[in-house]
Amino acid sequence: xxxxxxxxxxxxxxxxxxxxxxxxxxxxxxxxxxxxxxxxxxxxxxxxxxxxxxxxxxxxxxxxxxxxxxxxxxxxxxxx
Amino acid sequence: xxxxxxxxxxxxxxxxxxxxxxxxxxxxxxxxxxxxxxxxxxxxxxxxxxxxxxxxxxxxxxxxxxxxxxxxxxxxxxxxxxxxxxxxxxxxxxxxxxxxxxxxxxxxxxxxxxxxxxxxxxxxxxxxxxxxxxxxxxxxxxxxxxxxxxxxxxxxxxxxxxxxxxxxxxxxxxxxxxxxxxxxxxxxxxxxxxxxxxxxxxxxxxxxxxxxxxxxxxxxxxxxxxxxxxxxxxxxxxxxxxxxxxxxxxxxxxxxxxxxxxxxxxxxxxxxxxxxxxxxxxxxxxxxxxxxxxxxxxxxxxxxxxxxxxxxxxxxxxxxxxxxxxxxxxxxxxxxxxxxxxxxxxxxxxxxxxxxxxxxxxxxxxxxxxxxxxxxxxxxxxxxxxxxxxxxxxxxxxxxxxxxxxxxxxxxxx
Numbered sequence: 001x002x003x004x005x006x007x008x009x010x011x012x013x014x015x016x017x018x019x020x021x022x023x024x025x026x027x028x029x030x031x032x033x034x035x036x037x038x039x040x041x042x043x044x045x046x047x048x049x050x051x052x053x054x055x056x057x058x059x060x061x062x063x064x065x066x067x068x069x070x071x072x073x074x075x076x077x078x079x080x
Numbered sequence: 081x082x083x084x085x086x087x088x089x090x091x092x093x094x095x096x097x098x099x100x101x102x103x104x105x106x107x108x109x110x111x112x113x114x115x116x117x118x119x120x121x122x123x124x125x126x127x128x129x130x131x132x133x134x135x136x137x138x139x140x141x142x143x144x145x146x147x148x149x150x151x152x153x154x155x156x157x158x159x160x161x162x163x164x165x166x167x168x169x170x171x172x173x174x175x176x177x178x179x180x181x182x183x184x185x186x187x188x189x190x191x192x193x194x195x196x197x198x199x200x201x202x203x204x205x206x207x208x209x210x211x212x213x214x215x216x217x218x219x220x221x222x223x224x225x226x227x228x229x230x231x232x233x234x235x236x237x238x239x240x241x242x243x244x245x246x247x248x249x250x251x252x253x254x255x256x257x258x259x260x261x262x263x264x265x266x267x268x269x270x271x272x273x274x275x276x277x278x279x280x281x282x283x284x285x286x287x288x289x290x291x292x293x294x295x296x297x298x299x300x301x302x303x304x305x306x307x308x309x310x311x312x313x314x315x316x317x318x319x320x321x322x323x324x325x326x327x328x329x330x331x332x333x334x335x336x337x338x339x340x341x342x343x344x345x346x347x348x349x350x351x352x353x354x355x356x357x358x359x360x361x362x363x364x365x366x367x368x369x370x371x372x373x374x375x376x377x378x379x380x381x382x383x384x385x386x387x388x389x390x391x392x393x394x395x396x397x398x399x400x401x402x403x404x405x406x407x408x409x410x411x412x413x414x415x416x417x418x419x420x421x422x423x424x425x426x427x428x429x430x431x432x433x434x435x436x437x438x439x440x441x442x443x444x445x446x447x448x449x450x451x452x453x454x455x456x457x458x459x460x461x462x463x464x465x466x467x468x469x470x471x472x473x474x475x476x477x478x479x480x481x482x483x484x485x486x487x488x489x490x491x492x493x494x
Contacts, residue, residue, distance in 0.1 A: 012353070012405050013286040014423045020415065025417065038286065040220075042158045060220070069352065 006035040007055045009065055017044045020070070024053055030074035094164060096405060097171045098147025099398040102478060105139025105178070106391065106469025110442075112186075113462025114335070117455035124379055131186035133467050136386045137267060138178040138200070142217065144394035145235075145275055146174060146207060149228070151401055157221050157228075170210070174203035178296050181246060190250045197246035204239035208232050223295055227278025227302055234270025234309075238263060258320055262313040265325050269332040270309050272390060274302070277336050287400060288356045290343040301339075305332050326397030332369035333385065337363045354432035355396050361440060362392030383450045388443035392436075395472055402476045403427040406483040413487040426483060431475045442468035 006023055008016035020035045021044070027033060031067060037044065045068070048055040054071040061067075112132050113120065120128040151157040177199030184193035211232065215225045241263040245255060259373060281298060284290045293301075308328045316325040341363050344356060367390035373381035403426040410420050442464035449461040 012289045012351075013400075014407070018422055021411075039156075039282070040158065043408070044153045047411065050412070 004034070005067065006033060008035055009038045011038075017018065017047070020044050020068075021047065024029065024048060024051070024070050024072065026069070027053075027072040029072055032069055032071035033068055034069045037066050037068060040066050044068070094150035094161075094167050095147035095401060096480075097168065098143045099149070099402055101171070101175055102140050102143040102147070102395065102398060102467040103473030103476065104275070105135055105143060106395075106472065107466050108139060108182075109135045109387075110462045110465030110467075110469065112182075112208040113449075113465060114459050115462075116458075118449065118453040118458040119353050120323055121379070121450050121453040121458055127186050127188060131182045133382065133386060134178065134185060135182050136391065138181070139175075140391050141272055141394055142178065142387070143172065144398055145272065146170070146395055148279065148394065148401060149207070149211065149275070151405065152279055152283075153211055153214060153228070156279075157215070157218045157225060159211070159218040159225070161210050162213055163210055166206070166210070168226075170203060170206045173199050173206065173284070177203055184246065184250070188249075193246045193250035196422050197243040197250065200246075201236070201239040201243045204232075204236045208236055221282075223299055223302070224278055224281055227274060227298075229283070230302060230306055231271055231275035231278060234266050234274055238267040238271050241266065261316060261325055265309065265313060265329045267330050268385060269305060273333055274305060276390075276393060277301070277339075280340060283397070284340065284343055284359075286355060287343065288359065289347050291346070293343065299397045301335060316370075325373075326376075326378075330370035330374040330381075333373075336366060337370075337389075341367070354429050354436065355400055358392050358396030358399075358432070358436055358439075361436065362389045362396070365389035365392065365443065380447075380450060383446055387446050388439075392439055395435070395439065396432075399427060399432050399472075399475065403479050406479050410483050410487055414490045418490055423485065426479050427475060431478070435472050435475055436465075438468035438471040 006019065008019055011019065016035075016037055020037070020041070023033050023035065040057065045055050045057065048070060052073065054073060056069045056071075058067045058069075081346055112128065112135060116128040116132075119126055120132045123129060124133075136393045150161065152159060177196045180192035181196035181200065183189060184191075184196055212229065215229050218225060241259065245260060245263060249256065275299070281292055285292055290474055305328075309332070312322075312324040312328040316322050340359065344363075347356060365384055369384035369389060370380040372378075372384060403423050406426055407420070407423045414420055442461065445457070445461040449458040
């Protein structure tokens with residue numbers, strides 16, 4: 001966890017998913033953002049995959065929260 | 081970190097057909113009261129009472145539970161569903177079975193009872209087959225998965241007992257009342273309350289900003305219910321109407337309601353969502369059902385739980401799920417980069433508050449009609465039920481209508 005991570009644990013559903021998708025939407029090609037979700041965000045991961053983002057969840061913490069790194073593929077990767 | 085199987089996520093519309101059927105059945109329950117007046121409020125064995133109870137238990141609560149479960153399992157547990165494409169057929173079989181059962185009970189008609197006795201256990205078996213392998217395959221969340229698995233078992237047991245009773249009635253066999261008690265106890269505690277407790281463990285912190293019951297305490301509660309319910313049922317059948325089964329049912333329901341109210345208590349007023357308020361109202365109604373049942377007032381307990389309290393809980397969940405599902409669908413329809421309204425704007429709090437007020441009025445009139453069973457009051461309660469579930473259905477349909485209109489407007493300007 002870093003100070004730059006977008007911490008969504010204090011929000012109740014469905015705000016964490018809305019904020020995470022907004023953050024992903026603002027990414028330039030090749031950029032990444034990390035979010036802290038209150039629990040494994042299965043619908044968010046599904047949606048990110050549908051939109052073509054790379055999303056890598058880390059192992060859940062003791063409180064159930066999960067850090068997810070969301071990355072927008074670069075132009076070259078998208079073209080490939 | 082194991083690779084997540086995201087391709088297993090269900091189609092967003094999969095639970096919608098169940099959740100939209102729920103208010104239709106609520107309206108049907110109101111119509112039954114309008115037609116039958118006070119008849120269903122006098123005796124639990126009256127044909128109109130049996131029909132009304134099953135319209136509530138299967139039509140209202142069953143549809144909400146089926147739909148919520150199909151939406152919840154992949155979303156919260158990452159559990160894949162088997163045979164997702166058959167969900168429309170499952171919906172048809174379950175709702176046709178419910179219609180035939182209500183008709184068969186109301187009119188004492190042999191054919192509908194026979195068909196319902198086949199269709200309804202088939203629907204519960206179908207739901208179990210769709211969900212059970214995913215529950216075993218999913219990783220983590222053991223207590224949640226155990227609770228859902230136990231509830232599925234309870235639902236299946238209820239359906240099989242109910243089928244035996246329906247087929248017996250179709251064959252003009254007299255009902256053993258103790259078997260009906262066991263069927264009802266499994267349905268309310270072993271299916272509905274167990275599922276709400278399991279799912280609430282995740283949804284209450286997520287949607288209502290509450291804490292969670294300590295895992296150990298919930299595991300003990302679940303184990304206690306799984307042990308006590310079959311034992312008390314067996315005792316009830318052997319001893320013929322012993323007090324143990326009502327006591328177990330009352331204790332299980334009351335402990336669930338008390339624990340959930342205890343979790344809600346510390347949430348600051350500013351964070352109390354409409355879902356929180358629906359649940360608080362539903363739980364406060366559910367709580368007195370326990371002493372009513374233990375005190376031998378089964379009709380009052382049934383009306384409090386099946387007619388008012390539990391519908392408030394599951395109805396409120398539908399008011400959250402449908403906008404979320406519609407929002408996901410909207411995201412998929414509009415081009416990337418187009419800003420869309422937030423989930424909360426698809427069904428604002430004012431709409432949810434209208435539903436809560438309408439349900440509160442309908443619930444109060446239903447209880448008044450039960451305590452003073454007069455035809456005009458029962459029909460007024462029926463009218464209020466039609467109004468409340470009409471308001472609920474209107475809110476859900478409004479979400480879908482507004483979402484579709486927004487998508488069309490985006491497509492026109494693109």
